[in-house]
Amino acid sequence: MATPANPSLRDTLAHKIADVLRANGYEGTSMAQISKATGLLKGSLYHHFPKGKEDMARAAMQVLAQEAERLMIASLVAEGTPRQKLEAWAKGVEEFYLGGEKNCLLGTMVLSGGADRFQSELKDAFSAWITVVSGVLIEAGASEQQAPRRAQAAIERIQGALIVARALEDFSGFQQLTQDLPNVLLEEIDD
C-alpha cells in the first residue's frame, strides 16, 4: 500500500528526516541534525539505515513520493473531468508544500549537492510527474506536443515559486499560484 495505516518505524523516521532535508539540503544536513529531529542517537540510525546518510535520503524520497502520490497524483488519475482533477491536484500541491513553507525535496536535492548522487531518481520523479499532468491535459484537448510542455511549465513554476517565496519570505505568490494553476493549464487549450 502507498500509505499503510500503521507506518513502520523506518517510515516514520524517514518522514522526519525528509523534513530536515527539505529545510537544509543534502550536504547542509548533518547526522547531528537528523539525530535531533528523530530523537535517535547516531548509532541507532545506522540500524535502520545501514548505508548511512545516503540511505536516509533515499528513504526520505520514497516516503515523500508516497505522500505526493496520495495528495497530488491520485486525484489526477481518479474519476472526473480534467478541471476537477486539476483543481484537486492544485489543492494537493498547496497541502503537500504547506502553502509554500516546505520545500520540494526533489528540487532541494538538485541544488544542494545531491544531483549527481540521486540523478536517476530525480529524473524519474520529475518525468513521472510531468507525464501524469500531461495526460490530463491531453484528456482536456491539448495536443500531444503541447500537453507535456505545458505540464512541465507548471511544474517548473511550482519549483520556482517555492524558491522565490522562501527568498522573499512571502508565501502569497505560491498560494496565488496554486489557485491559478487549473485555469492557467486549461487556458487556450487548443492552439
Place this chain on the structure above:
Amino acid sequence: MATPANPSLRDTLAHKIADVLRANGYEGTSMAQISKATGLLKGSLYHHFPKGKEDMARAAMQVLAQEAERLMIASLVAEGTPRQKLEAWAKGVEEFYLGGEKNCLLGTMVLSGGADRFQSELKDAFSAWITVVSGVLIEAGASEQQAPRRAQAAIERIQGALIVARALEDFSGFQQLTQDLPNVLLEEIDD
C-alpha cells in the same frame, strides 16, 4: 563601474568560486574544491577572503550581481520599446545561465543551506529583479497590481526551469522558455 576593464584578482577569484557554488551549493562546496578551482591553496584564499567561506560566497554573489546587471538588467532600463527590452532581457537570461547549464546562485543558496546566512541579500536580489521587470510591464500597459505578479511569475519560472532541466538532463525546456518569455509576459497585457 559595474564591470571594470581590469577586474581585480579578488573579482577573478570570486567568479571562479561562483561557478563552484552554482554547481554544488553552499554547504556542498568545500575549501578543497574552491582551492582547486582557483588554483590557490587554502592559506592563500584567506588572504583575499579573510572571513573565509562566507566571505567568498558574498563576493561571488556580488560579482554575479554585476554580471546579471550587465547581461540582464541593463537592457531593461535602456532605450527602446517594452518588447525590445524584454527580448534583450530574455537573450541575457539565456546567456547568463548558459542555456540552463549553469544554475542561479541565488536559487542555489536558498535551497542549499545558505538561506539563513544570506537571507537579506537573497531577498533584496529577488525583489530588485522583480521590480525592474515589473517596471517594463507597467510601461507596456499592465496594471500596477498585475505587473509585479507577472514579473514574479516569470522569475519563478526561470528558477524552476533551471531545476527541472538539471533533473531531466534536458535543457530544451529552459531554452524554450527564454524564447517564449517576451510573448508570455506581453500576452493579454490588459485584463
Place this chain on the structure above:
DNA sequence: GTCTATACTAGGATAGAC
C-alpha cells in the same frame, strides 16, 4: 601574495555492550 604546516572541530561511520 602565496606557500607549508598545523590546529581544531565537526562530520560520517563502525563496534560492541546492554
Place this chain on the structure above:
DNA sequence: GTCTATCCTAGTATAGAC
C-alpha cells in the same frame, strides 16, 4: 533496537616562513 565509545576523515581556519 538503542545506547556509549571510538575511529577516521574531511572541513574550516590560523600562524608564520618565504
